[in-house]
Amino acid sequence: xxxxxxxxxxxxxxxxxRPWAGGIALVCLIAGFGWGLLFxxxxxxxSETVRIMYLHVPSAWMGMFIYxxxxxxxxxxxxxRHPVAELAAKASAPAGAAFTLVCLITGALWGQPMWGTWxxxxxxxxxxxxxxxxxxxxxxxxxxxxxxxxxGRAAAxxxxxxxxxxxxxxFSVDWWNTLHQPASVLTMEGPKIHPDILWPLLLVAVGFKAxxxxxxxxxxxxxxxxxxxxxxxFAAASDGQPG
Amino acid sequence: xxxxSFADFAAMGGYAGFIWPAxxxxxxxxxxLALSSRHKLALAERDIAEARREAGRELGRDT
Amino acid sequence: MTRKRRRLYAVLALVAGVGVAAALVxxxxxxxxxxxxxxxxxxxxxxxxxxxxxxxxxxxxxSLKRDGLNAEFVVxxxxxxxxxxxxxxxxxxxxxxxxxxxxxxxxxxRQFIASEVLAKHDENYMPPEVAEALKKSGQWSDKPxxxxxxxGNAGNTTGKGKTQ
Numbered sequence: 001x002x003x004x005x006x007x008x009x010x011x012x013x014x015x016x017x018r019p020w021a022g023g024i025a026l027v028c029l030i031a032g033f034g035w036g037l038l039f040x041x042x043x044x045x046x047s048e049t050v051r052i053m054y055l056h057v058p059s060a061w062m063g064m065f066i067y068x069x070x071x072x073x074x075x076x077x078x079x080x081r082h083p084v085a086e087l088a089a090k091a092s093a094p095a096g097a098a099f100t101l102v103c104l105i106t107g108a109l110w111g112q113p114m115w116g117t118w119x120x121x122x123x124x125x126x127x128x129x130x131x132x133x134x135x136x137x138x139x140x141x142x143x144x145x146x147x148x149x150x151x152g153r154a155a156a157x158x159x160x161x162x163x164x165x166x167x168x169x170x171f172s173v174d175w176w177n178t179l180h181q182p183a184s185v186l187t188m189e190g191p192k193i194h195p196d197i198l199w200p201l202l203l204v205a206v207g208f209k210a211x212x213x214x215x216x217x218x219x220x221x222x223x224x225x226x227x228x229x230x231x232x233x234f235a236a237a238s239d240g241q242p243g
Numbered sequence: 244x245x246x247x248s249f250a251d252f253a254a255m256g257g258y259a260g261f262i263w264p265a266x267x268x269x270x271x272x273x274x275x276l277a278l279s280s281r282h283k284l285a286l287a288e289r290d291i292a293e294a295r296r297e298a299g300r301e302l303g304r305d306t
Numbered sequence: 307m308t309r310k311r312r313r314l315y316a317v318l319a320l321v322a323g324v325g326v327a328a329a330l331v332x333x334x335x336x337x338x339x340x341x342x343x344x345x346x347x348x349x350x351x352x353x354x355x356x357x358x359x360x361x362x363x364x365x366x367x368x369s370l371k372r373d374g375l376n377a378e379f380v381v382x383x384x385x386x387x388x389x390x391x392x393x394x395x396x397x398x399x400x401x402x403x404x405x406x407x408x409x410x411x412x413x414x415x416r417q418f419i420a421s422e423v424l425a426k427h428d429e430n431y432m433p434p435e436v437a438e439a440l441k442k443s444g445q446w447s448d449k450p451x452x453x454x455x456x457x458g459n460a461g462n463t464t465g466k467g468k469t470q
Contacts (some may be wrong), residue, residue: 105265
């Protein structure tokens with residue numbers, strides 16, 4: 001972890017990974033969606049609408065996975081003051097928010113024909129919507145302060161507090177009666193999904209992970225450059241002042 | 244191939260009105276984020292180059 | 307104590323504090339977080355007629371009677387049964403032996419008059435041919451008994467022991 005704390009080294013590694021992540025993302029997503037839309041069979045109950053799952057389930061995983069990563073990075077930033085950790089968390093938030101929104105939209109589009117409603121306020125749907133709002137709040141907090149170090153600390157604390165929502169999302173379907181079905185893939189007894197439907201789902205999941213790594217490499221680099229430009233200008237302005 | 248014709252594929256067993264908007268939403272949001280992130284990086288690269296030039300000028304004026 | 311260590315403890319305390327607070331709040335409001343009541347709840351807790359709530363359970367096999375848009379069926383959690391009457395379009399996933407959640411009120415005859423019926427999907431996904439093959443070979447696991455526990459009272463202490 002301390003090895004990655006050096007921004008220059010972190011940059012070099014991320015730049016080396018980026019084309020690979022981008023390539024893997026493209027291949028897996030084209031293969032996964034191609035398989036899911038063209039070749040995989042319909043479900044015995046949901047018929048063709050099961051294809052929405054290929055987007056909905058991996059998006060939900062990503063929304064939660066990215067938040068978990070942000071919470072860990074925020075803790076590292078708060079405790080050890082690693083600037084890269086703070087910027088990685090900041091750069092992750094838009095991706096997490098986008099995946100969570102995709103999950104909510106695709107879920108509504110599945111819920112209308114299958115359940116008979118776009119939305120219900122059950123524990124799973126509500127906790128997922130709260131996750132989306134936490135992402136928005138996190139991003140807004142970064143913008144709310146002029147001083148990036150204070151903004152970073154406030155946002156990191158919010159990210160840690162919001163992490164309590166993650167186990168609530170995951171176990172909401174077990175703890176309370178919900179309209180949402182229980183877990184199908186990550187269960188104690190193993191997946192309850194037929195392999196013909198599971199494989200495209202897992203391909204998309206891998207593709208989304210790679211997409212996220214690609215995006216993170218891109219956005220962290222942009223954040224570091226922005227910070228360097230600000231420091232350069234600050235240094236130039238204070239040097240230029242008559243002492 | 245699961246489908247017998249393109250029309251069959253497009254109709255999605257009668258659920259086209261739900262399935263295609265779902266995929267469109269995913270493509271727009273995630274594709275849009277990818278494009279806007281690339282744009283953000285391009286702006287940052289240009290900005291740092293400019294800041295370095297400015298800093299160089301400052302240095303030149305001081306000496 | 308170094309500053310790093312102090313910050314580490316502060317972060318751990320923050321996470322632990324928020325976790326405990328959330329656990330307490332969720333336990334306190336557990337009854338309100340339940341999206342629907344099971345037929346057992348409805349019968350044994352004597353929920354009053356006229357009060358609006360949701361009921362969830364399996365549609366009992368052979369209980370569905372349809373007359374145009376009017377439908378009457380029985381939901382069960384294999385312990386208790388409640389008759390539901392509903393006028394309107396039933397969702398695509400509505401089937402006998404499948405879960406549903408209905409929103410409405412009990413009338414004086416203890417029948418549930420639903421204003422909305424939602425289908426509840428289970429967590430199994432498979433192609434139709436596989437489902438057919440499973441049914442033929444007798445390995446079909448979709449028997450109501452396997453599902454009924456989900457309509458017991460998850461997170462509800464009064465009902466927890468009943469499914470055993």
